[in-house]
Amino acid sequence: MKRLDVAVIGAGFIARTHLPAWIALGARIRIFSTDDQAALLSEEFGLTKTACLDEALDGASVADICTPTTTHRDIALAAFAAGADVLCEKPLALTPADALEMAEAAHKAGRLLYPGHVVRFFPAYARLRSTIRSGALGRPAVARFTRTGRYPTWSPWFADTALSGGIVTDQMLHDMDIARWLFGEVVSIHATQRGHLTTHDSASAPEGPVATGSATLTHDSGVITQVLGVWGPPATPFRYTFHVAGSNGTLTHDSIAHPSLRLTGAAGAQAGAVPTGDFGEDPFSAQIRELATAFQGGPAPRVNALDGVAAVKIAAAARRSAATGLAVAVHDAAPRTLTEGSPR
Amino acid sequence: MKVALLSFAHVHAATYIQLLRDRSDIELIVTDPDADPGDPTRGKALADELGVTYRAGYDEALAERPRAVIVTSENARHRTLVELAAAAGAHILCEKPLATTEDDARAMIDACERVGVSLMTAYPVRFHPAFAALRHTLSDGDLGPLLSVHGTNNSSPPALERPWFADPACAGGGAIMDHTLHIADLLDVLLDGEQPTHVHAVANSLLTSSTDGPEVESAGLLTLTYPRGLVATIDCSWSHPATHPTWGGLTLTCVGERALAEFDAFPPLLTGYDTAQAATRWEPAAIDLDAAMLESFLTAARTGQRAHPDGETGLRTLKTALAAYASLHTGQPATITAT
Numbered sequence: 001m002k003r004l005d006v007a008v009i010g011a012g013f014i015a016r017t018h019l020p021a022w023i024a025l026g027a028r029i030r031i032f033s034t035d036d037q038a039a040l041l042s043e044e045f046g047l048t049k050t051a052c053l054d055e056a057l058d059g060a061s062v063a064d065i066c067t068p069t070t071t072h073r074d075i076a077l078a079a080f081a082a083g084a085d086v087l088c089e090k091p092l093a094l095t096p097a098d099a100l101e102m103a104e105a106a107h108k109a110g111r112l113l114y115p116g117h118v119v120r121f122f123p124a125y126a127r128l129r130s131t132i133r134s135g136a137l138g139r140p141a142v143a144r145f146t147r148t149g150r151y152p153t154w155s156p157w158f159a160d161t162a163l164s165g166g167i168v169t170d171q172m173l174h175d176m177d178i179a180r181w182l183f184g185e186v187v188s189i190h191a192t193q194r195g196h197l198t199t200h201d202s203a204s205a206p207e208g209p210v211a212t213g214s215a216t217l218t219h220d221s222g223v224i225t226q227v228l229g230v231w232g233p234p235a236t237p238f239r240y241t242f243h244v245a246g247s248n249g250t251l252t253h254d255s256i257a258h259p260s261l262r263l264t265g266a267a268g269a270q271a272g273a274v275p276t277g278d279f280g281e282d283p284f285s286a287q288i289r290e291l292a293t294a295f296q297g298g299p300a301p302r303v304n305a306l307d308g309v310a311a312v313k314i315a316a317a318a319r320r321s322a323a324t325g326l327a328v329a330v331h332d333a334a335p336r337t338l339t340e341g342s343p344r
Numbered sequence: 345m346k347v348a349l350l351s352f353a354h355v356h357a358a359t360y361i362q363l364l365r366d367r368s369d370i371e372l373i374v375t376d377p378d379a380d381p382g383d384p385t386r387g388k389a390l391a392d393e394l395g396v397t398y399r400a401g402y403d404e405a406l407a408e409r410p411r412a413v414i415v416t417s418e419n420a421r422h423r424t425l426v427e428l429a430a431a432a433g434a435h436i437l438c439e440k441p442l443a444t445t446e447d448d449a450r451a452m453i454d455a456c457e458r459v460g461v462s463l464m465t466a467y468p469v470r471f472h473p474a475f476a477a478l479r480h481t482l483s484d485g486d487l488g489p490l491l492s493v494h495g496t497n498n499s500s501p502p503a504l505e506r507p508w509f510a511d512p513a514c515a516g517g518g519a520i521m522d523h524t525l526h527i528a529d530l531l532d533v534l535l536d537g538e539q540p541t542h543v544h545a546v547a548n549s550l551l552t553s554s555t556d557g558p559e560v561e562s563a564g565l566l567t568l569t570y571p572r573g574l575v576a577t578i579d580c581s582w583s584h585p586a587t588h589p590t591w592g593g594l595t596l597t598c599v600g601e602r603a604l605a606e607f608d609a610f611p612p613l614l615t616g617y618d619t620a621q622a623a624t625r626w627e628p629a630a631i632d633l634d635a636a637m638l639e640s641f642l643t644a645a646r647t648g649q650r651a652h653p654d655g656e657t658g659l660r661t662l663k664t665a666l667a668a669y670a671s672l673h674t675g676q677p678a679t680i681t682a683t
Contacts, residue, residue: 144496327544
């Protein structure tokens with residue numbers, strides 16, 4: 001089995017969730033970031049700190065890209081050139097062209113590229129998919145997904161639609177990917193996006209910013225899906241829900257309805273605590289374990305580069321819809337031809 | 345006070361009869377002349393089963409000069425009965441949707457205005473005390489400015505009980521006509537009658553496609569946009585399992601700049617398991633929205649005050665459903681011109 005030499009690029013929130021999983025797998029880790037966060041993480045986790053991207057990628061078998069969205073493409077292309085496989089945090093890119101270029105570059109270099117669609121690894125969604133595929137729900141017809149949490153103020157680029165795509169792309173992409181995973185290709189979308197979302201030109205977000213988005217997806221299968229996202233006020237608890245109806249009944253989930261452990265009465269209640277689903281394996285660890293297995297020659301994971309490209313295409317169509325008010329057709333969300341002869 | 349209930353076509357007819365029949369201050373008469381005489385769930389058979397006074401036809405019932413009339417016919421027949429009742433000088437509670445076309449709704453409003461009687465649209469959910477509290481939360485500024493509102497109103501397909509619900513000629517449509525309106529009414533209250541400018545809708549009939557007859561949509565997802573940018577979404581699907589212990593439900597989530605609020609109109613009071621039925625128990629809350637709505641209507645009829653939600657509310661909300669159908673036709677958002 002190939003030794004895991006992982007170059008973690010970026011040292012923010014996502015890097016912090018990935019590091020324990022890599023360490024648990026026995027990976028040798030070097031880290032690079034353009035800010036001073038890498039120094040803190042390398043000290044805390046005992047990692048090799050590197051001075052530049054090239055040094056980080058030199059000899060790495062895997063690059064784990066945990067940087068802001070618009071930097072993903074160039075780092076991924078450098079990783080493939082350096083001979084590394086790539087786990088790239090979602091979204092793969094802001095534009096379909098960039099995402100496709102990344103997938104094609106991986107293909108040409110004979111490397112693997114996986115998007116960090118971690119929601120596929122949350123137990124409720126994994127069970128939802130296996131239940132639907134078993135036929136127990138009958139024929140699916142209509143579904144709702146919601147995702148609510150506090151506004152990501154820990155890093156300023158989230159509020160800038162030119163960098164993050166706003167809530168429709170950065171947050172709702174998760175559930176749009178899940179909807180496509182469950183019900184097949186998306187053929188059209190209507191979406192809205194509101195709230196405190198800035199652009200390059202305007203001032204930074206106000207104190208206590210809030211944003212919300214909605215998307216209605218029509219799948220090739222005829223299934224219709226509603227995706228709702230909220231980046232709420234600072235005390236908003238993280239919560240995700242779904243409700244799926246088929247000819248044999250319904251499946252619902254509410255992440256805060258039935259906690260395995262509830263702690264009350266403590267001072268300074270944890271409003272913004274980060275979600276890990278429930279007890280058992282943390283979804284970020286499950287994701288990295290499954291992808292690491294694939295990087296080491298094991299079976300294909302539950303997500304691939306084309307899923308990443310498709311999600312970016314759907315999200316881009318959603319942004320166009322939100323900007324114009326019109327429903328937008330999604331053509332060839334996943335270009336099938338690319339997979340021919342691909343490692344995965 | 346004499347109250348006449350016209351037609352048992354809608355399942356709510358029996359609900360209203362049971363709420364009114366035992367009241368000492370109400371003299372209730374009913375009629376259902378358009379029913380199939382052999383149907384044990386309709387007409388005199390149902391009246392006898394419920395123990396209420398039956399009249400042979402609409403004219404006979406209205407000839408007794410009831411002060412209040414409740415219209416619970418098929419949606420497309422509301423106009424005829426409302427016009428008859430208005431001509432007889434009665435205050436009217438009309439089951440929702442008020443009508444299946446704008447023209448019919450406008451004609452009904454005009455007929456009632458001309459003779460000075462109330463026309464109330466049967467939207468019971470706005471009478472929920474928790475909804476009143478939600479409204480106060482909004483008006484007090486606790487939520488901050490509203491960004492979006494998300495409603496769900498799901499039930500099992502009503503055509504399983506009354507087939508006309510799946511007949512567009514009688515019902516005016518399927519799930520969109522049936523379930524957009526309660527949420528639209530709550531939005532109408534929260535936004536003081538402001539109407540959306542655009543409605544986008546998608547729908548399918550995957551849940552009911554095996555039934556015979558004309559196919560209506562059994563699942564629908566709507567997006568409403570308002571003049572100042574507010575977005576509202578509605579899931580109006582008939583997606584609730586028919587064998588579930590409750591009929592369905594209605595929820596409304598408001599996303600404000602300062603807080604989020606979630607309203608559940610029909611939470612269970614008790615849950616558990618019933619071994620005899622091998623089914624989940626679901627005991628509904630003790631708040632009876634139909635009773636609260638009827639009380640409001642009867643008070644208005646008694647005093648001659650205007651009853652709310654009125655016909656104009658019925659028309660404004662109907663326009664949202666009609667715009668949704670226009671959107672299904674084009675695949676793009678449909679425009680609403682304010683009433």
